[in-house]
Amino acid sequence: MKRKHSYIPWIYSFPALLLIGIIIVFPILYTGFISLTNMNLFHWMNYKVIGLGNYVRALSKINSGFFAALMTTILWTAINMVLQIVLAFFIALGLNAPGLKLKRLYKTLLMFPWAMPAYVSILLWRVGIYNTEFGLLNKIAVMLGQPKVNFLSENIPAFLSCLVLNLWMALPFMIMMIDGALQSIDRSYYESAVMDGAGFMKKNIYITVPCIRPVIAPAVILTTFTTFKQFDIIYLLTMQKGSYTGATLQTVITYAHQNAFVSNNYGLSSAVSIVIFGIILLFSIFTNKSVKEEEANEKV
Amino acid sequence: MKKYRMKKTIGYIALNIVFILLCLAGLIPILYAISLAFSKSGSALSSGLFLLPKNPTLENFRKILFEEPFFVWLKNSVILSVGTMVIAMTVSVEAAYAFSRFRFRGRRSALKMLLLLNAFPQILSMFAIFRLYKIMHLLNLHLGLILIYAGSMCIFGIWNMKGYFDTIPIEIEEASKIDGAGNLKMLVKIILPLARPAIIVTSVMVIIFVWNEYLFATTFMLQENSYSLAGGLYQLQADDYGRNWSIFSAAAILVSVPVLIIFFCIQKYMVSGLTAGGVKG
Numbered sequence: 001m002k003r004k005h006s007y008i009p010w011i012y013s014f015p016a017l018l019l020i021g022i023i024i025v026f027p028i029l030y031t032g033f034i035s036l037t038n039m040n041l042f043h044w045m046n047y048k049v050i051g052l053g054n055y056v057r058a059l060s061k062i063n064s065g066f067f068a069a070l071m072t073t074i075l076w077t078a079i080n081m082v083l084q085i086v087l088a089f090f091i092a093l094g095l096n097a098p099g100l101k102l103k104r105l106y107k108t109l110l111m112f113p114w115a116m117p118a119y120v121s122i123l124l125w126r127v128g129i130y131n132t133e134f135g136l137l138n139k140i141a142v143m144l145g146q147p148k149v150n151f152l153s154e155n156i157p158a159f160l161s162c163l164v165l166n167l168w169m170a171l172p173f174m175i176m177m178i179d180g181a182l183q184s185i186d187r188s189y190y191e192s193a194v195m196d197g198a199g200f201m202k203k204n205i206y207i208t209v210p211c212i213r214p215v216i217a218p219a220v221i222l223t224t225f226t227t228f229k230q231f232d233i234i235y236l237l238t239m240q241k242g243s244y245t246g247a248t249l250q251t252v253i254t255y256a257h258q259n260a261f262v263s264n265n266y267g268l269s270s271a272v273s274i275v276i277f278g279i280i281l282l283f284s285i286f287t288n289k290s291v292k293e294e295e296a297n298e299k300v
Numbered sequence: 301m302k303k304y305r306m307k308k309t310i311g312y313i314a315l316n317i318v319f320i321l322l323c324l325a326g327l328i329p330i331l332y333a334i335s336l337a338f339s340k341s342g343s344a345l346s347s348g349l350f351l352l353p354k355n356p357t358l359e360n361f362r363k364i365l366f367e368e369p370f371f372v373w374l375k376n377s378v379i380l381s382v383g384t385m386v387i388a389m390t391v392s393v394e395a396a397y398a399f400s401r402f403r404f405r406g407r408r409s410a411l412k413m414l415l416l417l418n419a420f421p422q423i424l425s426m427f428a429i430f431r432l433y434k435i436m437h438l439l440n441l442h443l444g445l446i447l448i449y450a451g452s453m454c455i456f457g458i459w460n461m462k463g464y465f466d467t468i469p470i471e472i473e474e475a476s477k478i479d480g481a482g483n484l485k486m487l488v489k490i491i492l493p494l495a496r497p498a499i500i501v502t503s504v505m506v507i508i509f510v511w512n513e514y515l516f517a518t519t520f521m522l523q524e525n526s527y528s529l530a531g532g533l534y535q536l537q538a539d540d541y542g543r544n545w546s547i548f549s550a551a552a553i554l555v556s557v558p559v560l561i562i563f564f565c566i567q568k569y570m571v572s573g574l575t576a577g578g579v580k581g
Contacts, residue, residue, distance in 0.1 A: 006405065008483070012398035013410075015391040016454050023451025024417050027425035027432065034428060094319065099312050102319070108564070109323040112330060115563035117512040119530055120552045123537050124333050127545055134545060136332055168326070229421035231515070240538060253423055260427040261519070273424035284419045288412075 028277065035270035047267075054271035066272060069255040076159070076251060077228045080166055085220065087167070088174035093204070095175070096182050107179070114172035122236040125165050126152075130237070150246075152238050158247035162233050169233075170223065177219040181212035221287050228280070229253055252276050337361070337549040360550035370551065372525055373532035379442050380449065380517075380528055381510040385503050387450040392457030393499065397487060399458060400465035401473075411459075418455045422448075423515065430519065440526050448516055453506045460505075464498030465491070501566050508559055529555050 039047040058066045129136050130151040138148045151161045189207050231253045238247045259269030337360050339353030364370050438444035476486050514530035537548045
């Protein structure tokens with residue numbers, strides 16, 4: 001539809017764009033500015049511009065922790081996504097088995113972890129499941145005559161604990177998405193495949209996976225972003241203000257937060273933030289392209 | 301053939317067992333919290349693995365409701381959610397409409413830009429906002445926090461509702477144009493009622509988002525009486541969770557129940573709403 005006055009849509013969207021400009025865009029630019037200064041607790045007002053020093057510090061010194069955090073983040077995202085997609089795929093397949101009578105009940109029950117407020121779930125897990133004294137896991141361990149385990153005091157167990165919790169919280173969404181996608185597949189494909197003698201594996205590799213790929217691609221990308229920028233789980237489980245558990249696990253996001261609000265090194269933290277912004281920007285441009293290509297291929 | 305059927309039945313029994321175990325794994329942390337919330341404070345922590353408390357009591361609920369400033373937190377959470385919802389929705393409805401209906405220069409790039417901005421974690425610019433707020437004396441004010449929430453939810457709102465506006469046939473608008481309705485009148489009288497489902501779902505999701513947000517709430521609200529539920533609960537468990545743990549469980553349940561109810565009411569639309577927004581670009 002063509003409208004003559006091309007300023008009208010801008011009038012309509014002006015309030016929204018203004019709000020976004022002030023609350024989202026301007027702080028990002030301001031972060032960029034702070035990253036060029038030596039602002040910290042002692043230079044709160046009388047900071048001065050020091051150029052790219054903070055970036056050099058964040059990127060060049062291995063011991064500044066940024067690279068370790070980046071590696072942890074990549075590992076965290078990759079393991080989480082692989083486990084989530086594989087597990088959710090098989091669970092959704094199971095839910096769609098034609099003779100499963102209680103499927104609606106199972107679906108509803110499986111959704112609960114998704115519906116709980118995230119910080120409530122995390123805090124419940126921290127004390128209710130992982131805690132050394134009151135945690136359910138350690139109570140079970142004691143009943144079985146095993147020694148108590150301190151799940152959050154060292155990096156590797158803490159990483160695994162965070163991983164399990166993230167799976168618990170994120171799987172329902174993925175199951176739901178894949179379940180929806182599975183239902184959109186035409187049954188007749190399977191019938192003719194069975195005629196041709198295809199088994200369970202072949203049916204899934206050649207029919208199910210290609211059919212659901214375009215449908216779940218946006219959900220997977222969305223989840224990859226949320227997993228990459230996941231902050232709550234690691235922060236609330238291991239490093240709340242005043243109650244560190246001993247693990248020194250850092251992702252890039254917690255690293256930036258730590259530098260800004262705990263060690264008050266605002267310049268360095270802003271530089272780290274800008275670098276992460278850059279990574280996310282590149283990543284989203286890249287994924288945007290690949291989704292477009294996939295869509296184009298579908299149409300041909 | 302009989303053997304085949306046997307095999308199938310066993311397969312389904314196994315599948316059902318797997319799903320029962322999965323559901324248990326999903327629910328145990330929640331059930332455990334519920335059982336603690338109903339058991340005597342202190343006794344739950346000592347020993348025992350029972351999911352059913354021995355002497356169920358409402359003591360913890362009484363304590364959280366009347367000995368802690370629960371109602372103050374509740375009031376603050378309601379102010380924050382409703383305020384955010386009002387601001388975010390008033391600005392994003394017209395924007396979504398404009399992006400859906402008009403074809404103008406810069407539309408595609410503006411939409412892409414919004415998507416990119418949405419991918420940015422706001423935590424990263426949190427310090428910048430904090431500093432700006434401190435200079436402008438907006439800390440500890442509901443308005444300040446509402447603006448932050450509204451800004452980030454506004455992008456979500458635009459994308460979510462644009463997807464729905466796209467599905468409303470344009471002929472309806474043309475007809476009302478012929479009948480002499482102006483732009484604004486048409487939007488209010490015709491389009492908004494038609495888009496009501498999308499507007500309701502988006503509003504509810506904004507409210508749930510604010511209800512569940514704790515990081516900005518705890519960083520920007522530094523006074524006891526401006527805490528939201530999230531801030532209050534966070535404080536409650538940070539103090540001394542050994543003693544407060546069963547009270548915390550009771551509070552966690554009180555906070556989660558409304559969200560759970562709303563969630564299951566709009567769950568159907570949520571999935572379609574999220575996918576519809578993502579695919580079209």
